Structures are given as C-alpha cells and as structure tokens.
Amino acid sequence: MKLVTWNTQWCRGLDGMVSPRRIVEGARALADFDVLCLQEVASGYTRMPGAPADQPAELQALLPGFRLFFGAAVEEFDAQGGHLRFGNLIATRLPVAMVRHHPLPWPADPAVSTMPRMCTVVTLNSPDLGAVRVMTTHLEYYSAAQRSAQARALRALHAEACEQAAAPPQAGDEHSPFQPKPHTQQAILCGDFNMEATDPAHAEIQQPFGLQAAGGTPGMRLQDAWPIVHGQRPHDPTFRLFDKQYGPEPAAFDFVFVSEPLIPRLRRIEVDRQSRASDHQPVVVELEG
Incomplete structure (x- = not known):
C-alpha cells in the first residue's frame, strides 16, 4: 500500500497559483x-x-476511481451567506469500511490567532495489509498549548480504537447503525503537525497507553516511521525548504506515524524535496503485506 500525505496550502504553489491539478500530478x-x-x-x-x-x-x-472524504475543521458562513469550509481530505481507491471525523481540542489561548483543528479517519481494506485505520490531521501552528492538547487527543483516539479492536462491542442489528464496526489496531497517522521532532508533543503521540504502559499487553503505540526506516538520519525537511516566510531554516513538520503491528511491513518513507506546488513538501510511505 502506498500513501502520500501533503499540506497543500489550499493547493497554492510558491508561484501564487492555486491548482488542485498540480497537487494531484505532483502526488x-x-x-x-x-x-x-x-x-x-x-x-x-x-x-x-x-x-x-x-x-x-x-x-x-x-x-x-477514488472515493474522497473531506473533514472540515472550520465550517462557517460569510456576510453574504457563502458557505466556507477548510480542513483535511482523504482519497482512496481501496474499499472503505468506516469514516469518522474528530474535532480536536481548542483550549483558549488569547495570546495568538488560532483556528479549530480536526482529524479525519478512514478505515479501509488493503489486499496486502487487511484493515488499516488511516488518520490525517493538521495541528495548530501558533499555540504550543493547543498543539500539545491536540497531540494528546490523537494518542487517545488511537488508544480508544485499539481497545475497541481488542474488546469489540456485542454485534447489533446488521441493518442498523448498531451493525458491527471494523475496529483495527493497524493504524497510520499522518499530516502536518506544525512542530519539529524535538517538540515534546511529538514524543507525546508515541507514548504507550493502558496496560501496555505497565508491560501487560503487546505494543500498539504509534511510532514515527522515519527513524524506523532511516535510523539516525535526520528527518528530511518538509517546510521552509524554499519559502522563508515562517523562518530561515528548513524543518520537518510533516510526519507519518505507524502503529506497531505495521512496523514489520514498513518498506519506504521519502520526502519530495523538489516540488514547489505548496509551501510544504509531500511525503510518501509504502507498506507491504
């Protein structure tokens, strides 16, 4: 299974042109x-x-040939009644079993300008991997407190899903919303986390949870895919590589985390360091059965 994640800056390239086509072609x-x-x-x-x-x-x-699932972190209306939405999108050509959209915490921080954030989750069926829960998100840039709260919430969402997979609810009516759900401990969390790997929130996402923390269950926590594949090699930069508006030094802000059951299947993670179709660089990850 091959997955590409990319902060598109509303499909706006460094030349100022907005082009969804260029994003798709670049991916x-x-x-x-x-x-x-x-x-x-x-x-x-x-x-x-x-x-x-x-x-x-x-x-x-x-x-x-793809199904698209758009989760609006911001949904509002302008003075003329125009419908405005801004958020994350997952497109897949694989069979989809379940879709969920999770608002992330937005605690007050009057010192900076902020906006709501969310995580879109699509559980799909891969011919090679089986059921995989794909999560994509975009965390707060200006508020470290909000970003930290959002990182903890992502970890909690993953922990809850793993607990559901380990102890699923009783099967309900197959013709109602109580029908059985495809819970899985195989998960990929990706997106723009608006932090570097040295940020405490990056480590927070990867913390063990539940009985695992006490050594009572096999590991299911999320882990950064980059060091698993590349060892001690620093993350390739995904932000400020060409555009210096937000700082002079390139940095890695875009990550892919995988749950421990997927680690043996991880084959590749790379950054496209050439594209200028956005102010971020796309990242590709490949897993095999």
Missing part, C-alpha cells in the same frame, strides 16, 4: 498512491490568495 509523480491525505483543503474562501473554489469537488473530478 502521482511521487507514487502510484492508493491513499492520498491532504491538509489545508479549502472551499468557498474566495478572498484568500488565489481565490480557492470548491476544492473537494475539483479533487474528486481529478481522481476518478
């Missing part, structure tokens, strides 16, 4: 992906630079 050049996870997808914000239109609809047209 395809990186890999023949089965799953595409995009952050900062916009709809209706025509006053933002580049005037993005209905990007979920545009991306759907560009991805025939």
Whole structure:
C-alpha cells in the first residue's frame, strides 16, 4: 500500500497559483498512491490568495476511481451567506469500511490567532495489509498549548480504537447503525503537525497507553516511521525548504506515524524535496503485506 500525505496550502504553489491539478500530478509523480491525505483543503474562501473554489469537488473530478472524504475543521458562513469550509481530505481507491471525523481540542489561548483543528479517519481494506485505520490531521501552528492538547487527543483516539479492536462491542442489528464496526489496531497517522521532532508533543503521540504502559499487553503505540526506516538520519525537511516566510531554516513538520503491528511491513518513507506546488513538501510511505 502506498500513501502520500501533503499540506497543500489550499493547493497554492510558491508561484501564487492555486491548482488542485498540480497537487494531484505532483502526488502521482511521487507514487502510484492508493491513499492520498491532504491538509489545508479549502472551499468557498474566495478572498484568500488565489481565490480557492470548491476544492473537494475539483479533487474528486481529478481522481476518478477514488472515493474522497473531506473533514472540515472550520465550517462557517460569510456576510453574504457563502458557505466556507477548510480542513483535511482523504482519497482512496481501496474499499472503505468506516469514516469518522474528530474535532480536536481548542483550549483558549488569547495570546495568538488560532483556528479549530480536526482529524479525519478512514478505515479501509488493503489486499496486502487487511484493515488499516488511516488518520490525517493538521495541528495548530501558533499555540504550543493547543498543539500539545491536540497531540494528546490523537494518542487517545488511537488508544480508544485499539481497545475497541481488542474488546469489540456485542454485534447489533446488521441493518442498523448498531451493525458491527471494523475496529483495527493497524493504524497510520499522518499530516502536518506544525512542530519539529524535538517538540515534546511529538514524543507525546508515541507514548504507550493502558496496560501496555505497565508491560501487560503487546505494543500498539504509534511510532514515527522515519527513524524506523532511516535510523539516525535526520528527518528530511518538509517546510521552509524554499519559502522563508515562517523562518530561515528548513524543518520537518510533516510526519507519518505507524502503529506497531505495521512496523514489520514498513518498506519506504521519502520526502519530495523538489516540488514547489505548496509551501510544504509531500511525503510518501509504502507498506507491504
């Protein structure tokens, strides 16, 4: 299974042009992906630079054979009643069993400008891997306190899903919302975390949980895929590589975490260091059965 994750900056390249087509073509050049996870997808914000239109609809047209799931972290209306949405999107050509959208914590922080954040989760069925829970997110940039709370919430979401897989609820009516759900401990968490690997929140996501912390159960925690594949080699930068608006030094802000059952299946994780189709670089990860 091949997955590409990319903060698209509402599909706005460093030349100022907004082009969902260029994002899709750039992702395809990186890999023949089965799953595409995009952050900062916009709809209706025509006053933002580049005037993005209905990007979920545009991306759907560009991805025939894929199903798209858009989770709006921000959903609001302008003075003219226009419908504005901004959030994350998962597109996949694999069979989908369940979709969930989780708002993340947004504690008050009056010192900075912030916005709501969320995590979209799609449980899919891979021919090679079986059921895999794909989670994509975009954490707060300006508030470290909010970002830390959001990291803890992501870990809690993963822990809850693992507990559901270990002890599923009783089966209900197969023709109602109580029908059995496809819980799995195989998970991929990816996106723009707006922090470097040295940030305490990066370690927080990877902390053990529940009985695992006491050594009572096999490990199911999330782990950063980069050092698993590349060892001590520093993360390739994914932000500020070309655009210095937010700082002079390149940094890795975009990560892929995998749950421990998927670690033996992890084969590749790389960063496209050439693309200028966004202010972030896309990341590809490949897993085999």
